[in-house]
Each structure stands twice: as structure tokens, then as C-alpha cells.
Amino acid sequence: MLFGMMTLTFVDVILRYLFNASLRGAFEITELLMVMLIYAGLPMVSRHDLHVTTDLIDHFLSVRVRRAFGIVTNFACAAVLFGASWIIWLKAARAARLGDTTAALHIALAPYVYLMCALILITAVIHLVKAFIADSEPGGSGGTV
Numbered sequence: 001m002l003f004g005m006m007t008l009t010f011v012d013v014i015l016r017y018l019f020n021a022s023l024r025g026a027f028e029i030t031e032l033l034m035v036m037l038i039y040a041g042l043p044m045v046s047r048h049d050l051h052v053t054t055d056l057i058d059h060f061l062s063v064r065v066r067r068a069f070g071i072v073t074n075f076a077c078a079a080v081l082f083g084a085s086w087i088i089w090l091k092a093a094r095a096a097r098l099g100d101t102t103a104a105l106h107i108a109l110a111p112y113v114y115l116m117c118a119l120i121l122i123t124a125v126i127h128l129v130k131a132f133i134a135d136s137e138p139g140g141s142g143g144t145v
Helices: 002-017 024-045 063-098 110-136
Strands: none
Touching: 002 063, 024 110, 063 110
């Protein structure tokens, strides 16, 4: 997806500057590829604990307190992501019902919004599982799902 966005942008810029003609719909396709790239990466980032974090107070806390924070954080993330997936599902259903499309190429938006919903839901499940794994592991702060 990233390579596709890069290639599309490169071709669009070349066409624009050399031939004074832009690639029709390049911006829309780039937007859709960006959506897929971001939301497809979210489950992987959550699964491998690659989110940006700070550990300003971690060294002051005991292992048990850090573990409890990890469990609470994963439950909170799961709850927020389940809520977000529900809201996005409603948005996808509305886009499908109204037949929303992109402006220039008339690409249906509903499949992309449903994909966003599914990937957020997968991420929520990952956080939920991580919370239970962290809770059941003796002395561990979680595991890879």
C-alpha cells in the first residue's frame, strides 16, 4: 500500500510538472490507500506492543502495580475500540445505504469503512485477549497474542 501511494504520487507529480496534466483521482486513491495502511497496521502494532509509550513513573512502581496498570490499560483500550468499531459500523451502514462515493472516481466508500470497522474490532479483541493473558500469567506483564 505504501509503495502504491509512493508510485501514484510520483507519477502524478511527473505528469503535473512535465505535461501540466494531473492524474485524475490520484488524491482519492491515495486517501483510500492511506486509510487501509493505517487501519491495517493498528492490529499489528497492538499485537506486538509497539504503541508509543512513556515510562516516567514505571521505575517507581512495583511489578504488581505495573501489571495492574497494563491490565487496566488493555481493558480500557478494548472498551474504547469496541465503541469506535460500533460507531464506524453505523457510519459504514449509512454510507452503504446512501451510496456514498468519492467525488472524482465514484468509488464506493462503504467497503472501506467496513474494513476500518473490522480492523478496529480485531484490534479491540487483541487488547481484550492481552488483558486476560496478563491477568493469568504469574509475574508476567502480558504476552504476545
